[in-house]
Amino acid sequence: MKLVTFRCRGVQSIGKLVGNQVIDLPASDSLIPRTMLELLQSGPAVMARARAIVLEAAVTYPLADVQLDAPIPNPSKYLAIGMNYRKHVEEALAAGIKVPDSQVWFNKQVSCVTGPFDHVHLPIASDKLDYEAELGVVIGRRCRHVSAADAPAMVAGYLVCNDVSVRDWQMRSPTMMLGKSFNTHGPIGPWIVTADEIADPHGLSMRMLVNGELRQEVRTDEMIYDVWDQIAYLSTVMTLEPGDVLATGTPSGVGGAMKPPKFLRVGDVMRVEIDGVGHIENVVVAEPT
Known part of the structure; x- marks a missing residue:
């Protein structure tokens, strides 16, 4: 997966890139957290949920319409x-x-x-x-x-x-x-x-x-x-x-x-x-x- 932190219409979220579409992960699955740090901390089961989301069942945005932020804006180190x-x-x-x-x-x-x-x-x-x-x-x-x-x-x-x-x-x-x-x-x-x-x-x-x-x-x-x-x-x-x-x-x-x-x-x-x-x-x- 290609995991992104992005902004769309002023709202920050996390997603994964599929082709030229960004899947908004927490908007597509309420069990996925809203920040990259929380996603990485959540362990393999939550990461597997993110991996399983497909375009046809997801909230998506064209890559051209979003702003890519630092994937991890707040690492501890x-x-x-x-x-x-x-x-x-x-x-x-x-x-x-x-x-x-x-x-x-x-x-x-x-x-x-x-x-x-x-x-x-x-x-x-x-x-x-x-x-x-x-x-x-x-x-x-x-x-x-x-x-x-x-x-x-x-x-x-x-x-x-x-x-x-x-x-x-x-x-x-x-x-x-x-x-x-x-x-x-x-x-x-x-x-x-x-x-x-x-x-x-x-x-x-x-x-x-x-x-x-x-x-x-x-x-x-x-x-x-x-x-x-x-x-x-x-x-x-x-x-x-x-x-x-x-x-x-x-x-x-x-x-x-x-x-x-x-x-x-x-x-x-x-x-x-x-x-x-x-x-x-x-x-x-x-x-x-």
Whole structure:
């Protein structure tokens, strides 16, 4: 399934995409909750009810008539791994950035989450705005101390992420959190593709285009730490909850590593594409004063 959070006539709901139609899930089955987080928390029986709804017996809207919001507007956690593609590590080393020999995780404050086609702010506080195309993993089961072998069963699905970064704020403190958490700097979507539709998350092609120019391109099998290792590592430390989002790393080609740097400017259009998952596209605008 492709699960969406959407607005129609000013009302937000959740649905699934079938062709070019969005099925309003709670309007079609009163036992399905009205938010994505509640749906993911409800477990397999409720998810099976959502899967069973067919167009002929559903309340539907044309995709063209709805606004797609972030599939999970309010995750409890949005975590991202740094330096998870070898060529990106080489970029960092060339810039004099020390790269640890273990997984490097940071927190993106959930207030940064925004929709797949919403505007992204060039902040008042900086002109060092950068992009990072990433595959996102959505946790589907509450879990702790998960082995890599058991990790696939913890995944609800996948989405597209752009880990928008403010490089000077990222570099000015020992943790990257501030430079990763500005408002609007967490566009995700356009939907959650459930795990049963992605045979292998490590066999996907991913691209970042800025104003139509290809800046990043990679296959996800080039990750240093794969998705299962990431879940095992994180769940050693903390309980992962349904709806948590994990951004699995960006490849080489970020604007800040270019010579000279190519930071984002007002009017730039960022488009992240992941084959089998979808695309998001966000225009850079000036932060409102």
